[in-house]
Amino acid sequence: MAVVEVRQLEKSFKGKxxxxxxxxxxxxxxxxxxxxxxxxxxxxxxxxxxxxxxxTKGTIRFSETNENExxxxxxxxxxxxxxxxxxMTGKEFLIYVGQLAHLSKDxxxxxxxxxxxxxGIANAANQRIGKYSGGMKQRxxxxxxxxxxxxxLMLDEPVSSLDPIxxxxxxxxxxxxxxxxxxxxSTHILGDAEEICDDLLLMHNGKILESGPIKELQIKxxxxxxxxxxxxxxxxxxxxxxxxxxxxxxxxxxxxLLVAVNDMDKARTQILQAALQEKWPLIKFELRRTTLExxxxxxxxx
Ligand SMILES: Nc1ncnc2c1ncn2[C@@H]1O[C@H](COP(=O)(O)OP(=O)(O)O)[C@@H](O)[C@H]1O
Ligand SMILES: [Mg+2]
Numbered sequence: 001m002a003v004v005e006v007r008q009l010e011k012s013f014k015g016k017x018x019x020x021x022x023x024x025x026x027x028x029x030x031x032x033x034x035x036x037x038x039x040x041x042x043x044x045x046x047x048x049x050x051x052x053x054x055x056t057k058g059t060i061r062f063s064e065t066n067e068n069e070x071x072x073x074x075x076x077x078x079x080x081x082x083x084x085x086x087x088m089t090g091k092e093f094l095i096y097v098g099q100l101a102h103l104s105k106d107x108x109x110x111x112x113x114x115x116x117x118x119x120g121i122a123n124a125a126n127q128r129i130g131k132y133s134g135g136m137k138q139r140x141x142x143x144x145x146x147x148x149x150x151x152x153l154m155l156d157e158p159v160s161s162l163d164p165i166x167x168x169x170x171x172x173x174x175x176x177x178x179x180x181x182x183x184x185x186s187t188h189i190l191g192d193a194e195e196i197c198d199d200l201l202l203m204h205n206g207k208i209l210e211s212g213p214i215k216e217l218q219i220k221x222x223x224x225x226x227x228x229x230x231x232x233x234x235x236x237x238x239x240x241x242x243x244x245x246x247x248x249x250x251x252x253x254x255x256x257l258l259v260a261v262n263d264m265d266k267a268r269t270q271i272l273q274a275a276l277q278e279k280w281p282l283i284k285f286e287l288r289r290t291t292l293e294x295x296x297x298x299x300x301x302x
Pocket of ligand 2: 043044
């Protein structure tokens with residue numbers, strides 16, 4: 001079941017289209033990564049979903065809100081560059097945020113303690129935020145976003161600015177929070193997405209290029225290729241190769257024959273037998289795999 005449905009969502013800044021017609025749903029209880037290079041439109045999308053930015057066009061529908069209800073009651077948001085009052089302690093900050101979210105002083109205090117515990121900074125509750133490490137600040141930021149028990153937690157590049165230890169801590173925390181809320185987080189690093197997300201939205205130039213369960217996308221983009229180099233007239237072998245039923249496609253790229261294969265064992269045997277019998281001037285015969293990583297690199301490098 002979807003927590004939120006996005007239809008034809010667009011945002012332009014002074015005529016520049018940052019987000020160009022997005023359609024997607026977020027499934028309840030999942031961790032969803034919004035993956036894309038810098039400038040893809042991730043922050044703009046998250047800010048529209050969180051109600052901070054008005055879409056130019058399109059609709060965002062939360063399943064459990066009424067017509068006139070403020071969607072901010074149901075979502076928590078950690079911006080890409082959060083700012084904290086560094087003179088406050090972590091606990092003071094959470095109580096302050098809790099009261100802003102209309103909790104009573106007692107409720108806010110109770111919720112603050114609970115969250116400090118949950119995000120693993122209870123021992124620094126009474127320390128000034130100015131003294132927190134990057135990872136601790138991100139964890140406090142996540143606690144802040146969880147103060148009113150939102151159905152959807154949105155985190156904009158929550159681990160991008162962290163060192164490897166901080167990164168690990170925050171990813172682990174997100175994994176734990178998954179039990180309580182749906183999480184949508186943005187990142188420009190495929191590895192972060194692969195590590196914890198269930199579903200992936202791949203964004204580039206304001207559009208979603210791919211979406212779905214990450215496991216399925218990994219399989220979809222894992223195709224097997226053979227790279228073959230033939231000394232003379234490689235183009236004359238294309239039709240010969242395509243005739244094998246184990247071969248899906250074949251094309252010539254920079255003098256190399258790239259062969260997409262549906263049954264690697266069979267293709268290998270068939271090609272090598274033909275090469276032997278027909279005395280092909282074979283120079284190279286190599287197995288290559290393409291992965292989600294290669295697809296992403298292609299997107300990133302344009
Ligand atoms: N307030 C703004 N005014 C003008 N252009 C903006 C504004 N915010 C974002 N953009 C532009 O929109 C595009 C997408 O930006 P952004 O959503 O921040 O991407 P990402 O978070 O994926 O790096 C970029 O080209 C950016 O320069
Ligand atoms: Mg951004």
